[in-house]
Amino acid sequence: MKYDINRVRTEFPSLSVTDNGVERVYFDNPGGTQVAKRVMTRMMDYFTTMNTNGGGAFITSRQSDNLLDEAHAAMADLVGASDPGEIIFGQNMTTLTLHLSRSIGKSLKAGDEIIVTRMDHDANISPWLLMAEDHGLVIKWLDFSPETYRYDLTSLDEVLSSKTKLVAVNYASNATGTVNDVKAITKMAHQFGALVFVDAVQLTPHFVTDVAEIECDFLACSAYKFYGPHQGLLWARRPLLEKLSPYKVRPASAELPHAYETGTQSHEGMAGTLGAIEHMEWIGMEMGTGGATRRDRIVSGFNAVATYERKICERLIRGLESIQGVTVHGLTAGSDLNDRVPTVAITKEGAHPRAMAESLGKANIFVWDGNYYAIEIIARLGLTDKGGMLRIGLGQYNTEAEVDMILNHLDRRSSF
Numbered sequence: 242m243k244y245d246i247n248r249v250r251t252e253f254p255s256l257s258v259t260d261n262g263v264e265r266v267y268f269d270n271p272g273g274t275q276v277a278k279r280v281m282t283r284m285m286d287y288f289t290t291m292n293t294n295g296g297g298a299f300i301t302s303r304q305s306d307n308l309l310d311e312a313h314a315a316m317a318d319l320v321g322a323s324d325p326g327e328i329i330f331g332q333n334m335t336t337l338t339l340h341l342s343r344s345i346g347k348s349l350k351a352g353d354e355i356i357v358t359r360m361d362h363d364a365n366i367s368p369w370l371l372m373a374e375d376h377g378l379v380i381k382w383l384d385f386s387p388e389t390y391r392y393d394l395t396s397l398d399e400v401l402s403s404k405t406k407l408v409a410v411n412y413a414s415n416a417t418g419t420v421n422d423v424k425a426i427t428k429m430a431h432q433f434g435a436l437v438f439v440d441a442v443q444l445t446p447h448f449v450t451d452v453a454e455i456e457c458d459f460l461a462c463s464a465y466k467f468y469g470p471h472q473g474l475l476w477a478r479r480p481l482l483e484k485l486s487p488y489k490v491r492p493a494s495a496e497l498p499h500a501y502e503t504g505t506q507s508h509e510g511m512a513g514t515l516g517a518i519e520h521m522e523w524i525g526m527e528m529g530t531g532g533a534t535r536r537d538r539i540v541s542g543f544n545a546v547a548t549y550e551r552k553i554c555e556r557l558i559r560g561l562e563s564i565q566g567v568t569v570h571g572l573t574a575g576s577d578l579n580d581r582v583p584t585v586a587i588t589k590e591g592a593h594p595r596a597m598a599e600s601l602g603k604a605n606i607f608v609w610d611g612n613y614y615a616i617e618i619i620a621r622l623g624l625t626d627k628g629g630m631l632r633i634g635l636g637q638y639n640t641e642a643e644v645d646m647i648l649n650h651l652d653r654r655s656s657f
């Protein structure tokens with residue numbers, strides 16, 4: 242079935258908002274996507290019909306508990322896990338990672354080693370650096386090539402050892418868009434008995450996520466990057482969660498996942514996350530091959546989206562390459578386009594990224610500039626003192642016409 246961009250767009254109320262008659266072009270998606278109608282309906286319904294705390298002996302509390310269980314089950318289906326008890330909701334990916342790092346750190350001793358990377362968002366670096374500081378751990382860095390924008394896995398071999406306890410790696414870069422072979426990285430790390438923590442924040446909006454296939458130990462993402470509410474998510478293997486000590490208050494349940502879900506959660510955020518997953522199912526049913534299970538429908542939704550996004554991403558990259566002075570910092574070859582998300586970072590000779598972003602902002606085209614917390618990448622590319630890069634992040638509701646608008650703007654303006 243064909244991907245119907247106009248139908249997808251009608252699912253997002255914010256896309257019809259204009260400013261003085263000018264439409265908004267949302268290319269700021271890697272920083273946070275617009276929210277699907279089903280998300281809003283789920284949140285509104287939560288507030289209207291069952292808003293209360295958990296474990297009470299009355300109807301709203303039972304309904305609320307059931308809905309939150311359903312949100313955990315749906316999220317397990319989204320990441321390819323079979324056990325909803327392995328899904329931990331939290332404020333955002335950063336907070337969940339800092340939280341878990343405390344439990345992991347407690348299980349380590351001085352001299353143990355951890356590996357972090359030069360390609361990660363800082364939310365998958367600093368929590369581990371802080372953990373290392375607290376416990377006297379040795380930090381090793383996995384570099385990427387500024388020419389190929391990929392990790393060279395022989396350099397992972399060089400930093401891995403029997404002392405390595407944790408490898409923290411990104412699935413997709415929030416700057417260059419590179420999708421990494423986290424399955425191969427996990428396999429290598431596991432040969433040394435190290436745990437693998439995957440930051441999938443930028444992967445989950447675009448591709449199918451399958452923890453059973455990757456075989457990693459932890460995987461984190463954020464619903465507000467996949468058309469849902471501001472909500473963080475962490476999947477972890479049950480035996481690991483049971484072995485680690487959760488940092489929790491005494492009366493809180495020791496059962497999974499509640500032992501790691503501190504305090505009163507954002508129930509409305511969980512309801513909204515369920516809505517975001519139902520939105521992907523809807524795409525799968527209407528524009529993909531559908532399927533008998535929720536997981537099937539989610540997979541088919543992502544496959545439909547990925548095919549569409551690859552097409553508009555290629556149009557964007559080819560257009561950017563034809564503009565004088567523009568460098569695309571990421572994978573561009575046709576054969577590599579399946580190994581990237583449609584997040585495209587550029588620099589333009591003689592143009593400061595902020596000035597370009599401001600000029601585009603005046604035309605109601607929203608993009609990010611700077612480092613977007615990917616400070617290691619920006620440093621590795623020598624762009625720290627140059628304002629970083631301009632980041633154009635496409636999503637499932639962007640159109641070819643919008644891509645042409647940004648290309649025209651960047652091409653037409655010889656100076657910013």
Ligand SMILES: Cc1ncc(COP(=O)(O)O)c(C=O)c1O
Binds near residue numbers: 272333365443472473
């Ligand atoms: C790759 C990546 N990891 C982690 C984060 C942090 O996510 P959160 O805002 O949910 O803490 C982001 C946010 O932009 C990101 O892009």
